[in-house]
Amino acid sequence: MFSSILAHIRRFVPLNSEEEALLASLLEVREVKKKEHLLQAGEICKANYFVAKGCFRLYLITDKGAEQVIQFGIEDWWITDYAGLKSGKPSGFYVQAVEPSTVVVLNKEAEEELFDKIPQLERYFRQVLERAYSAQLTRIHYIFNMTGEEQYKLMNKHYPEFVQRVPQYMLASFLGITPEFLSMLRAKKD
Amino acid sequence: MFSSILAHIRRFVPLNSEEEALLASLLEVREVKKKEHLLQAGEICKANYFVAKGCFRLYLITDKGAEQVIQFGIEDWWITDYAGLKSGKPSGFYVQAVEPSTVVVLNKEAEEELFDKIPQLERYFRQVLERAYSAQLTRIHYIFNMTGEEQYKLMNKHYPEFVQRVPQYMLASFLGITPEFLSMLRAKKD
DNA sequence: TCTCTTTCTTAAACTACTTTAAGTTTTTTG
DNA sequence: CAAAAAACTTAAAGTAGTTTAAGAAAGAGA
Numbered sequence: 526m527f528s529s530i531l532a533h534i535r536r537f538v539p540l541n542s543e544e545e546a547l548l549a550s551l552l553e554v555r556e557v558k559k560k561e562h563l564l565q566a567g568e569i570c571k572a573n574y575f576v577a578k579g580c581f582r583l584y585l586i587t588d589k590g591a592e593q594v595i596q597f598g599i600e601d602w603w604i605t606d607y608a609g610l611k612s613g614k615p616s617g618f619y620v621q622a623v624e625p626s627t628v629v630v631l632n633k634e635a636e637e638e639l640f641d642k643i644p645q646l647e648r649y650f651r652q653v654l655e656r657a658y659s660a661q662l663t664r665i666h667y668i669f670n671m672t673g674e675e676q677y678k679l680m681n682k683h684y685p686e687f688v689q690r691v692p693q694y695m696l697a698s699f700l701g702i703t704p705e706f707l708s709m710l711r712a713k714k715d
Numbered sequence: 716m717f718s719s720i721l722a723h724i725r726r727f728v729p730l731n732s733e734e735e736a737l738l739a740s741l742l743e744v745r746e747v748k749k750k751e752h753l754l755q756a757g758e759i760c761k762a763n764y765f766v767a768k769g770c771f772r773l774y775l776i777t778d779k780g781a782e783q784v785i786q787f788g789i790e791d792w793w794i795t796d797y798a799g800l801k802s803g804k805p806s807g808f809y810v811q812a813v814e815p816s817t818v819v820v821l822n823k824e825a826e827e828e829l830f831d832k833i834p835q836l837e838r839y840f841r842q843v844l845e846r847a848y849s850a851q852l853t854r855i856h857y858i859f860n861m862t863g864e865e866q867y868k869l870m871n872k873h874y875p876e877f878v879q880r881v882p883q884y885m886l887a888s889f890l891g892i893t894p895e896f897l898s899m900l901r902a903k904k905d
Numbered sequence: 906t907c908t909c910t911t912t913c914t915t916a917a918a919c920t921a922c923t924t925t926a927a928g929t930t931t932t933t934t935g
Numbered sequence: 936c937a938a939a940a941a942a943c944t945t946a947a948a949g950t951a952g953t954t955t956a957a958g959a960a961a962g963a964g965a
Binding site for chain 1: 941942943944945946
């Protein structure tokens with residue numbers, strides 16, 4: 526049940542069996558149906574989610590009423606509205622399963638208790654966040670310096686399975702282009 | 716000398732006087748001239764920098780030879796190439812002072828020793844990174860859903876001093892538009 | 906204070922992408 | 936398995952920005 530998350534944590538910090546048992550007692554496994562939401566705009570975000578299996582998207586509804594995909598989360602990624610989780614204010618984001626998925630739920634209260642009893646977990650999350658942060662800076666670099674076509678091609682080259690895995694209109698939104706334009710790009714050559 | 720960084724850390728975690736003394740012994744204060752680099756592309760990134768006074772930019776040179784500003788860092792921000800710092804590989808980024816500045820240098824080795832002796836610092840950086848990461852996600856949302864003009868106006872409204880503080884061509888690059896276009900936007904109304 | 910360098914401005918021609926609208930295909934559900 | 940809903944395609948007209956080029960203004964070193 527928890528093997529994937531424990532393996533992931535162990536890639537960053539050591540864990541003894543007591544700590545693993547404590548983690549197992551405070552974490553929660555949850556099956557999520559396709560299109561089911563873990564968080565909706567207006568709600569208070571109460572947990573951080575580790576994707577054990579499946580795929581999620583973090584998105585929001587813009588002023589013009591369109592869905593904007595901000596981030597995807599697949600196996601071994603954490604996904605949540607960090608700002609909302611930490612502030613306790615109603616979230617502006619949605620977190621939704623793109624396909625039938627399994628997550629490990631880390632509730633806010635469990636998180637506090639775990640950070641207290643397993644200080645190594647602070648180290649784990651620090652490192653996870655360092656990576657997530659620099660990935661976003663790299664992404665901003667791509668957004669500014671590559672055309673939609675170049676970004677799509679790069680994505681297709683580096684993550685061909687992923688491009689097939691999510692609906693095209695979600696991928697278009699993530700890349701910051703319209704689904705019509707992405708459709709045209711695909712038609713050009715494939 | 717270290718008062719600004721100690722005050723910042725105390726906003727997140729408590730520090731006793733021994734810990735403060737240890738920090739002071741392992742941190743280093745450095746004056747940086749305008750246009751001086753803390754890091755250049757091709758070098759190995761060896762430290763994380765806390766801006767005590769002044770302003771820095773994290774940028775890179777694109778394939779086409781243009782400077783692309785990825786991030787600014789002003790007072791109370793940490794700035795570095797996290798990916799390079801952690802991987803030990805040559806960096807693709809430049810970190811340069813936009814104005815005469817003072818930084819507190821946290822070297823890689825000092826960081827390891829400090830994390831070891833003051834576990835609370837892991838907690839501090841985890842929280843700093845949570846904020847930095849969600850700020851980048853919000854920024855991506857703005858990039859995709861606001862025109863250059865809207866982003867410039869919002870920035871002018873929220874951070875009018877900052878807009879005056881950095882050269883316009885750097886601000887344009889940060890906003891993902893050309894300096895010519897920003898100049899035109901400013902001329903429209905001010 | 907003069908000169909050199911850096912930064913900012915203006916404007917015309919161009920392009921990557923959006924918008925709109927309508928039709929087609931695929932997937933989901935009772 | 937049929938009907939409805941969701942996802943994808945095509946194409947024409949429009950726009951937010953870039954590119955290029957040249958000149959003007961401001962800043963900084965000697």
